[in-house]
Amino acid sequence: MTATPWMIILNPIAGGGKTAVIWPRISNFFIEHNLNFECVFTKHKYHAVTITIEAIREGIRHFIVIGGDGTIHEVINGIFYQKDVPTDSITVGIIPIGTGTDMVSSYHISTDYQKAMGTIIKGKSILTDVGWVSFQDFGIERTRYFANAAGIGLDAAVIGHYEKKVEQENKRGKTQYLNSLLNQFLFYRCKDLRVLVDGQMFYEGPVLTCSIGIGKFIGSGMKALPLAIPDDGLFDITLVGPMNKVSLGLRIKHFIAGEVYSFKESLHGRGKTVEILPNSKNTGLLETDGEPMGTPPYQFRIIPASLRLLVGDDFVPFVKNETEPVS
Numbered sequence: 001m002t003a004t005p006w007m008i009i010l011n012p013i014a015g016g017g018k019t020a021v022i023w024p025r026i027s028n029f030f031i032e033h034n035l036n037f038e039c040v041f042t043k044h045k046y047h048a049v050t051i052t053i054e055a056i057r058e059g060i061r062h063f064i065v066i067g068g069d070g071t072i073h074e075v076i077n078g079i080f081y082q083k084d085v086p087t088d089s090i091t092v093g094i095i096p097i098g099t100g101t102d103m104v105s106s107y108h109i110s111t112d113y114q115k116a117m118g119t120i121i122k123g124k125s126i127l128t129d130v131g132w133v134s135f136q137d138f139g140i141e142r143t144r145y146f147a148n149a150a151g152i153g154l155d156a157a158v159i160g161h162y163e164k165k166v167e168q169e170n171k172r173g174k175t176q177y178l179n180s181l182l183n184q185f186l187f188y189r190c191k192d193l194r195v196l197v198d199g200q201m202f203y204e205g206p207v208l209t210c211s212i213g214i215g216k217f218i219g220s221g222m223k224a225l226p227l228a229i230p231d232d233g234l235f236d237i238t239l240v241g242p243m244n245k246v247s248l249g250l251r252i253k254h255f256i257a258g259e260v261y262s263f264k265e266s267l268h269g270r271g272k273t274v275e276i277l278p279n280s281k282n283t284g285l286l287e288t289d290g291e292p293m294g295t296p297p298y299q300f301r302i303i304p305a306s307l308r309l310l311v312g313d314d315f316v317p318f319v320k321n322e323t324e325p326v327s
Contacts, residue, residue: 007060008039009048009075011067014098019066022113026066026095029114033121037064042071052078062091064120068098072147073289076130079307080145087303088127093120093310099177099220100290103148106215106230108312120310126317127305128231129214135286137294146288147307149213149225150300152276153191153240157184158219159287177220185249190242191284193296197271203239204279208248208265210239212274212300216258218290223258227268232318233304237269274300 008030012020023039030037042048052063052075065075072094079090095116096104107128110116131146151159162180169176190206211224212235218224228236243251243265251263260266276298286293311317 004036004062005060006035006037006062006064007051007055008037008064008066009051009071010039010041011048011071011098012041014067014071019097022097023066026113026117029117035121042067042074046074048074049078049081053082056082056084056090061085061089062093064093064095066095066097068096069100069103069148069290070098072096072103073291076147076289076307077145080130080132080303087130087306088308091125091308091310095120102217102220103215103289105217105221106148106228107309108315109310110312119312122313123310124313124315125308125310126231126315128307128309129233130303130306131212131214131235131288132301132303133286133288133293134299135294136296142294144288144291144293145303146214148215148289149211149218149228150286150288150298151209151211151218151224152193152286152296152298153207153209153284154184154188155209155211155218155224156285156287156292157188159290160285160292163292181219185245189282192279192282193284194277194279195237195239196275196277197237197269198273199275202237202269202274203241203267206242208240208243210237210276212237214302222256224255224260226258226260229318231305233302234270234272235274235300235302237267237271237274239267239269241265241267272302274298276300 010019040051048071065072079087095113096111101111134143158180162177165176190208193207195203213225213228214230216223216225216228224238225236261268276296278296283296
């Protein structure tokens with residue numbers, strides 16, 4: 001693998017600082033396998049976006065992300081914000097270490113960092129889809145790309161509460177996330193929305209939660225989109241209507257296990273575009289890849305086969321676009 005230059009982007013505080021601790025082992029592994037790399041540690045939120053854009057301008061076309069879903073999200077946005085080269089000419093490998101590692105599960109990338117390093121060396125890659133969304137941020141339209149899933153309703157409320165607690169307590173982790181989940185489970189109220197898929201009315205009325213995604217998992221392991229195929233050129237949509245708290249509490253384990261469509265309150269859809277409009281002032285917020293965003297209206301668009309991703313040996317692509325290992 002000596003011929004190809006790689007940029008490693010590492011979030012040193014991911015996984016409670018675990019990435020920085022194990023970096024010497026990762027570095028030695030790649031040196032032993034003749035990987036030609038440079039590593040940059042991120043220093044602040046959205047730093048990975050800037051690092052990625054600048055690296056592409058300097059000729060880098062191969063990246064390894066060491067961190068959680070947030071770091072992956074930033075690198076993906078850097079790749080798609082730049083306009084110097086086609087996004088499908090860029091390859092990304094992932095060593096998932098962090099509070100959230102939902103994206104990698106859909107691609108059979110291990111959360112064991114040693115196995116994930118092996119996936120990178122083996123070099124099996126596919127062209128996968130990426131999502132685009134526009135939203136309102138204090139009256140200004142903004143856009144964001146996402147590699148896994150977006151959520152409106154309860155999902156986004158949990159993320160919003162979690163991020164506020166992190167800011168107040170300067171502490172991040174699964175304990176804080178579960179506390180936010182419990183808080184919003186008790187106090188959340190359904191949002192009144194209209195949802196259109198490929199221009200056709202999909203649902204109108206109160207929404208408990210709505211997930212729009214490429215991958216299957218959200219919220220640290222909940223299989224909210226169990227039928228999603230990350231390289232089929234379509235979003236999967238899971239929408240859950242009003243449900244009383246007792247019923248939701250009794251069935252939360254089924255939601256986590258991917259049995260959401262057994263609920264009579266659940267709807268499944270697929271499409272290339274999704275539009276979500278407010279029916280009233282009770283609109284809620286949006287999250288993409290676990291990052292809180294703005295307010296509706298939301299416009300979603302799939303960008304098919306737009307990013308080359310290194311995947312696990314046993315991942316079976318929907319579209320036969322695998323390549324030989326990078327050399």
